[in-house]
Amino acid sequence: MDVEVAARQAEEKGDPCPPGGFQLYKRRWLVLAVVCLLNSSNAMLWLSFAPVADKTAEHFHISLDMVNWLSLVYLVISVPFGLVAIWMLDTLGLKCVVILCAWLNMVGSIVRELSVISVLSLGSLNVVYLLVGQCLCAVAQPLIVFAPTKLAALWFPDHQRATANMIASMSNPLGLLIANILSPALVHEEKDVPLMLGVYMGPAILACVLATVGIRKKEPPTPPSASASQSNSQSVFAGLKMLLRNKAYLVLMISVGGGVALFTCFSALLEQMMCVVGYSNSFAGLCGALFTVAGLLGAFLLGLYVDRTKKFIEATKIGFCLSALASIAFAVMSRFRNQTYTLAVISSIFGFFGFATYPVSMELAVECSYPVGEGTSSGLIFVVSQILGVIFMVLFQSLAVEMKNTPYSTCTVAQGGTLDWSTSSLVFAGICSLLACFYVVAFHTSYRRIYAETSNACSINKTDDYITDGTQKGKDTD
Numbered sequence: 001m002d003v004e005v006a007a008r009q010a011e012e013k014g015d016p017c018p019p020g021g022f023q024l025y026k027r028r029w030l031v032l033a034v035v036c037l038l039n040s041s042n043a044m045l046w047l048s049f050a051p052v053a054d055k056t057a058e059h060f061h062i063s064l065d066m067v068n069w070l071s072l073v074y075l076v077i078s079v080p081f082g083l084v085a086i087w088m089l090d091t092l093g094l095k096c097v098v099i100l101c102a103w104l105n106m107v108g109s110i111v112r113e114l115s116v117i118s119v120l121s122l123g124s125l126n127v128v129y130l131l132v133g134q135c136l137c138a139v140a141q142p143l144i145v146f147a148p149t150k151l152a153a154l155w156f157p158d159h160q161r162a163t164a165n166m167i168a169s170m171s172n173p174l175g176l177l178i179a180n181i182l183s184p185a186l187v188h189e190e191k192d193v194p195l196m197l198g199v200y201m202g203p204a205i206l207a208c209v210l211a212t213v214g215i216r217k218k219e220p221p222t223p224p225s226a227s228a229s230q231s232n233s234q235s236v237f238a239g240l241k242m243l244l245r246n247k248a249y250l251v252l253m254i255s256v257g258g259g260v261a262l263f264t265c266f267s268a269l270l271e272q273m274m275c276v277v278g279y280s281n282s283f284a285g286l287c288g289a290l291f292t293v294a295g296l297l298g299a300f301l302l303g304l305y306v307d308r309t310k311k312f313i314e315a316t317k318i319g320f321c322l323s324a325l326a327s328i329a330f331a332v333m334s335r336f337r338n339q340t341y342t343l344a345v346i347s348s349i350f351g352f353f354g355f356a357t358y359p360v361s362m363e364l365a366v367e368c369s370y371p372v373g374e375g376t377s378s379g380l381i382f383v384v385s386q387i388l389g390v391i392f393m394v395l396f397q398s399l400a401v402e403m404k405n406t407p408y409s410t411c412t413v414a415q416g417g418t419l420d421w422s423t424s425s426l427v428f429a430g431i432c433s434l435l436a437c438f439y440v441v442a443f444h445t446s447y448r449r450i451y452a453e454t455s456n457a458c459s460i461n462k463t464d465d466y467i468t469d470g471t472q473k474g475k476d477t478d
Contacts, residue, residue, distance in 0.1 A: 043175025089375030295355025
């Protein structure tokens with residue numbers, strides 16, 4: 001408690017260096033673990049229907065467009081609630097946001113399960129349970145997706161921030177990976193859909209329990225870095241005003257927001273794009289899994305590299321360009337049959353460079369907009385990505401045309417016929433390429449947060465066990 005009082009007094013005096021130097025707390029790893037589990041669970045609930053869209057439509061007697069809305073509702077709901085989440089994260093703090101998200105996520109998963117309980121059956125309107133449950137989970141999504149940058153800034157030192165952000169951010173695509181593998185594995189026939197809903201309920205309940213019991217404070221008693229003590233120095237509305245006047249941030253917002261929107265559409269529509277050419281749900285799920293696994297690996301390696309070198313701009317520009325090339329290759333090769341190995345490799349490359357840029361871009365958003373709050377800078381990008389995701393999803397679905405003669409199709413739903421996604425996939429690649437070119441040419445910035453920290457006399461050792469303010473050292477505390 002003495003440490004907390006001293007830190008508060010130092011902050012009131014405007015001294016960014018607390019007595020005894022900056023402290024590291026072992027509890028930061030528990031907070032990180034809870035955020036990761038919650039992020040993964042929410043992503044699993046989001047994409048649980050997409051890999052088995054045809055079986056879901058058959059079980060609930062709905063169209064494929066209705067199944068797509070079970071994923072699309074996340075994008076629609078999270079736009080207005082995303083703005084609320086920005087305010088909550090930078091005003092109420094990390095603890096409040098994470099616990100609220102955990103409860104919304106758990107209740108949403110339980111409501112989804114009501115759709116397959118015979119006693120509560122609404123007949124043909126059972127899909128209402130699914131929609132309500134998905135809406136609750138969608139409200140929870142921005143609360144947890146915005147959290148990684150705030151978590152990294154408040155609990156981790158400068159030489160661990162990018163890695164912590166990477167781990168927390170990539171837990172979301174890890175959830176997508178699990179959904180891509182688990183859904184086809186669980187649902188072989190339409191009657192297996194209830195089993196899938198029950199399985200996805202487990203992680204949501206576990207995450208809620210751990211968040212409620214394990215997260216006790218919204219921030220550590222003593223900050224781990226100079227920038228952490230200034231994390232909420234700007235109000236949300238003042239921060240938004242600053243962001244909208246920041247040219248570098250606006251370029252980053254459009255580029256990264258568009259990229260995230262494209263990845264969302266890719267994950268949601270992958271099975272439908274591939275089944276018409278003759279690829280099975282299992283193979284589409286495998287491509288989605290490779291896309292995510294390679295992305296997790298790329299993000300891990302790039303996070304370590306950027307933590308050491310601080311070359312945020314170079315890393316993201318290279319990643320954007322290579323992602324665009326991979327999207328072009330996928331758009332072309334996905335139109336041919338019997339290209340399993342080629343498509344698997346392309347999906348891996350696409351994920352490796354595409355996903356890897358996301359956590360680094362979130363850190364870069366904080367760097368180019370400091371001292372705006374981390375929740376505000378990362379949250380606004382996410383809100384833009386959701387808006388663009390809705391636009392892109394509607395665009396791609398409108399460009400898909402019904403096919404009469406489909407001898408190789410493995411799509412099993414009669415409602416709505418079989419759709420040709422050739423034009424949609426080409427437009428997808430074109431948008432990805434345009435965003436990459438725009439970002440490479442237009443984005444330039446200085447690293448404001450790093451400059452502020454290096455200008456400060458206080459520093460922290462590059463170890464997890466010792467801390468220093470230049471004269472004093474102490475153990476990593478619990």
